[in-house]
Amino acid sequence: MATHAHDPLVLIVEDDPDISALVARYLGDNGFDTEVARDGPAMEARMAVRRPDLIVLDINLPGEDGLSLCLRLRNAGGPPVIMVTAKGEDVDRILGLEMGADDYLPKPFNPRELLARVRAVLRRQGAGAEAPASAAPARVLRFAGWTVDRGARRLTDPDGARVALTSAEFDLLSTFCDHPGRVLSRERLLDLTQGPGSLSQDRSVDIVVSRLRLKIEKNPREPDFVQTVRSSGYIFSPAVETLP
Numbered sequence: 001m002a003t004h005a006h007d008p009l010v011l012i013v014e015d016d017p018d019i020s021a022l023v024a025r026y027l028g029d030n031g032f033d034t035e036v037a038r039d040g041p042a043m044e045a046r047m048a049v050r051r052p053d054l055i056v057l058d059i060n061l062p063g064e065d066g067l068s069l070c071l072r073l074r075n076a077g078g079p080p081v082i083m084v085t086a087k088g089e090d091v092d093r094i095l096g097l098e099m100g101a102d103d104y105l106p107k108p109f110n111p112r113e114l115l116a117r118v119r120a121v122l123r124r125q126g127a128g129a130e131a132p133a134s135a136a137p138a139r140v141l142r143f144a145g146w147t148v149d150r151g152a153r154r155l156t157d158p159d160g161a162r163v164a165l166t167s168a169e170f171d172l173l174s175t176f177c178d179h180p181g182r183v184l185s186r187e188r189l190l191d192l193t194q195g196p197g198s199l200s201q202d203r204s205v206d207i208v209v210s211r212l213r214l215k216i217e218k219n220p221r222e223p224d225f226v227q228t229v230r231s232s233g234y235i236f237s238p239a240v241e242t243l244p
Contacts, residue, residue, distance in 0.1 A: 008054065014056070056114070081100065102124075
């Protein structure tokens with residue numbers, strides 16, 4: 001259902017033809033190219049033709065489920081994912097975030113809410129048509145030997161090896177680097193990473209923090225960098241320097 005080649009492409013992985021048609025039509029009417037796949041093999045076939053800028057991924061699919069597909073996408077450095085879950089299935093939502101989803105949305109949902117979340121994720125990723133025309137100059141930051149390249153959206157460890165991060169993980173780390181030594185509440189972190197009035201919940205911050213710790217901490221159970229401040233939020237403890 002593509003329209004203009006320059007528009008961001010959203011791949012909708014959903015086995016219900018009525019839902020997928022509705023979502024594709026609504027996103028298409030609002031400036032996105034759309035493709036539809038009903039299962040994992042169809043998703044991979046679509047991606048082989050054109051890499052999507054974002055995937056809307058249902059959990060309950062025939063064959064390989066959405067959680068497994070999300071994990072494979074994350075491990076392969078795939079595009080950002082918005083996970084769609086059954087109404088009230090909090091466990092599925094938490095698992096989706098733990099598997100690397102950038103956001104989640106419970107069924108039934110209003111297409112306008114999905115559109116808002118798609119735009120928000122793409123804006124954070126820097127792939128959306130609504131990205132600011134005059135973005136601030138990219139900066140390279142360093143802490144404890146780690147290097148955060150905002151222009152390339154890349155993290156490298158002290159040995160120079162690249163560490164794959166989801167867009168949510170990178171945005172959170174970048175935000176921490178902007179506020180070293182300061183206690184940031186979950187609400188403040190949501191505002192800083194997703195903008196005021198974010199539709200996400202506090203619990204999503206905890207999950208992304210846990211994922212980030214697994215990638216940058218020597219011992220995620222006793223973190224040196226991202227530390228929990230009881231009843232207050234989190235603090236990023238290392239010193240951060242800006243590189244030219």
